[in-house]
Amino acid sequence: MNDLSIREFGYIIQKTKDENSSCDESASSSLNDVIAIDEKAWDYLENYAYSSDKEHRFIRSRSYKGKKALQVVNFVGVITILDDIHLEILPKTSEDGQVINKTRALLVKMLCEIDELPYLESTEAELEVFEQRLPEMLINRFLNDLANVVRKGIRKDYERIEAEERFLKGRLLVSQQIRQPVSRRHLFRIAYDVFSENRAENRLIHSALIQVAKWSASEANQKLARELRFAFNEIPISTDYKTDFGQWRNSRDMISYKPLQYWVKLILNQQSPFSIRGDSKGISFLFPMQTLFERYVTKILEKKAKDNYRVEKQVRSKYLSEDPKAFLLKPDIAIYKDNQVVSILDTKWKLIDQNALYDNGNEDKKANISQADMYQMFAYGHKYLDGGKGKLILIYPQWSNFDKEKQFDLGNGLELYAFPFDLDEADNSAVNILSSCRPE
Numbered sequence: 227m228n229d230l231s232i233r234e235f236g237y238i239i240q241k242t243k244d245e246n247s248s249c250d251e252s253a254s255s256s257l258n259d260v261i262a263i264d265e266k267a268w269d270y271l272e273n274y275a276y277s278s279d280k281e282h283r284f285i286r287s288r289s290y291k292g293k294k295a296l297q298v299v300n301f302v303g304v305i306t307i308l309d310d311i312h313l314e315i316l317p318k319t320s321e322d323g324q325v326i327n328k329t330r331a332l333l334v335k336m337l338c339e340i341d342e343l344p345y346l347e348s349t350e351a352e353l354e355v356f357e358q359r360l361p362e363m364l365i366n367r368f369l370n371d372l373a374n375v376v377r378k379g380i381r382k383d384y385e386r387i388e389a390e391e392r393f394l395k396g397r398l399l400v401s402q403q404i405r406q407p408v409s410r411r412h413l414f415r416i417a418y419d420v421f422s423e424n425r426a427e428n429r430l431i432h433s434a435l436i437q438v439a440k441w442s443a444s445e446a447n448q449k450l451a452r453e454l455r456f457a458f459n460e461i462p463i464s465t466d467y468k469t470d471f472g473q474w475r476n477s478r479d480m481i482s483y484k485p486l487q488y489w490v491k492l493i494l495n496q497q498s499p500f501s502i503r504g505d506s507k508g509i510s511f512l513f514p515m516q517t518l519f520e521r522y523v524t525k526i527l528e529k530k531a532k533d534n535y536r537v538e539k540q541v542r543s544k545y546l547s548e549d550p551k552a553f554l555l556k557p558d559i560a561i562y563k564d565n566q567v568v569s570i571l572d573t574k575w576k577l578i579d580q581n582a583l584y585d586n587g588n589e590d591k592k593a594n595i596s597q598a599d600m601y602q603m604f605a606y607g608h609k610y611l612d613g614g615k616g617k618l619i620l621i622y623p624q625w626s627n628f629d630k631e632k633q634f635d636l637g638n639g640l641e642l643y644a645f646p647f648d649l650d651e652a653d654n655s656a657v658n659i660l661s662s663c664r665p666e
Contacts, residue, residue, distance in 0.1 A: 228311045231326055233257045234318035234515060237288065238296040240268045257316060257324040260290065267307045271296055284315075284512050300575060302333060303512040304360045314360045317515055319649065320625045321577060330360060332649055336518055339525040362447060365438045368489040369450045372431065376457045378482045383425040388417045426473035427483055429464040434493040436463065467494050520558050520573040523621055523647060523656075527559065527571075530656040535663070536562050544609040557606045561663045569663035570606045571619045574599060578644065579627045593632055595620070595644055600634070607640045615639030617663060624648040624655070631662075 232238070236259040263271070275287045275296055284301035287294070304314045316329045388399070390413045402415040435458060439451040464470045471491065476484060492511060528537045541560040546553035559571035574596075582590035599620060608614040615638065622628060624646035632644040643662060648655045 229314065230261050230263070230311060231257060231314045231316060232261050232298060233259065233316050233324060233329070234298060234300055234302065236260060236298055236315075236318075237290040238263060238268075238271065238285075238298070239290055239293055240265060255326055257326050257329060263307075263311070267311055268296075270307050271313075300515040301512040302515050302518065303510075304364075305510045305512060306361075312361050315512070318577070319623060322626065330363075333360075334363065336522045336649070337513075340518065340521045362442060362444045364489075365442050365447050366444070366450075368434070368438060368486070368493070369447060369454065371485045371489065372435065372454055373450065375431075375482050375486060376454060380423050380428060380457065380461075381425070381480060381483065382423050386417060387420055388415075390415055423461050426464070426470040427475070427480070427486075428458065428461045430467065430470050430474070430490050430494065431486060432458040432461050433463040433467075434490045437493050464494075516573075516575040519575040519623065522652070523573050524559055526652045526656040527561075527660065530653060530660055531561075534564055535568075535660065538562060541610070546605055546609070555606055555609055557610065560610065561660070563664075566612065567610050567616075569617045569619060570603070570610050571621060571659070571663075572599075572603060572606070573621045573647075576622055577625055577628070578622050580630065580632060581627050593628070593644065595632075600642070603642055604636060604640075607636065607642075611640070613639070616641075618642040619659060619662065620644045621647050621659065 236257075239260065239262050241262040241264050271285055272287070274283065275285045277283050283299070284305075285296050285298050288297040289295055290297075298315050302315050302317050304312055307313055314330075316324075316326070317333055318324075319329065319332065390410075392413060394414050395416055396419065397417050399415040399417055406413070406415065432455075435451060435455055439448065439455065442448055442451065474487060476487075524537065524539045528539075531537050538560045539558065540556065542554060542556055544555045545551045546555055557570045558573050560567050561569040561571065576594075576596075578594040579590075580593045582592075582594045584590050603618045603620060607616065607618050611618075618636075618641065620642065622644060628646050631646065634642040634644070636642055645659055645662070646655070647659075
């Protein structure tokens with residue numbers, strides 16, 4: 227399996243015939259903004275660029291230095307190309323260069339917090355260095371979660387067996403027994419229950435285990451997969467994923483299995499948490515970075531809120547037009563003090579620049595903040611805040627050219643702050659934001 231890494235908004239170009247055909251860039255420690263792929267891989271990705279599903283399109287057709295190119299947009303994750311190339315897309319957190327391991331660690335740290343991957347847990351020590359590619363990391367996480375289940379014991383359930391035997395056991399199937407031909411009436415048609423590991427959850431897990439063993443190129447992952455397959459050797463694989471997933475139970479005795487449910491769905495159904503469903507045989511999943519950033523910030527704020535303050539996400543109670551009720555206003559986050567909204571927050575995955583200049587060299591007082599974002603926040607303030615007075619906060623990722631908050635007075639007691647969110651020190655940023663929301 228060849229591996230490629232690129233960051234958001236990077237370009238993919240087609241290799242010329244005289245260029246090296248290898249796609250392996252594992253020796254590089256810095257993230258690329260331009261990578262080259264061969265013709266077959268190019269054709270595969272180009273189909274996505276012209277997909278009719280515009281909302282979930284992670285790549286688009288562009289030009290680069292006068293050549294036809296593909297540009298990845300604001301999705302992160304991994305997609306398998308033609309079953310032999312892993313394209314890893316990592317967040318763009320700076321206009322400067324980024325180190326692959328550090329950026330990968332940051333992405334996993336964010337994934338740890340969101341609802342769609344609640345069991346992707348790592349210790350701080352594990353987050354320090356990520357030399358493995360994202361697919362191998364995810365496979366390793368699945369295998370370790372599965373090893374934990376095996377240590378606690380593979381769950382059994384009663385399996386109904388129907389058989390034809392020389393003895394009576396369990397329940398006699400009277401109607402079938404009556405229809406027995408004369409030559410077989412000395413045999414009993416019976417049904418009985420066996421306490422067995424052959425249950426839906428175990429069949430699905432066994433199928434997923436076989437699949438990741440095919441995908442993984444890591445010796446450590448392969449070794450662990452072989453050991454785990456031995457534990458599932460007597461359990462058949464699933465022949466009907468949909469039916470077996472419908473029978474997956476989340477009862478108290480199955481609590482150790484819950485971390486595996488998401489992984490197994492991802493592996494067997496190629497379900498992306500938010501995005502495409504790939505038709506390749508390799509692991510593929512993509513997250514829209516805006517959604518990931520919004521949910522990550524919300525989670526950190528929820529953990530840090532205290533003193534009768536609470537964080538509500540995705541509030542949906544006000545309309546721009548009251549009569550008729552139309553144009554629903556949907557801010558990302560509302561901060562409540564008791565039952566009163568004291569601040570409205572919105573997250574934007576954009577790199578704004580506090581040092582931005584106009585073409586004539588004068589200071590850009592807007593700091594690259596979109597006028598549409600300002601209008602949007604202005605509407606939120608007048609509809610959600612009492613009397614249209616209070617604090618609005620736009621949250622952007624912090625980077626070298628945006629590391630201090632910027633204030634805008636919108637008049638009549640309405641203030642807006644553009645706030646940098648430090649992804650490396652998320653807890654501190656959340657505390658600072660919540661402190662800014664308190665009424666003075």
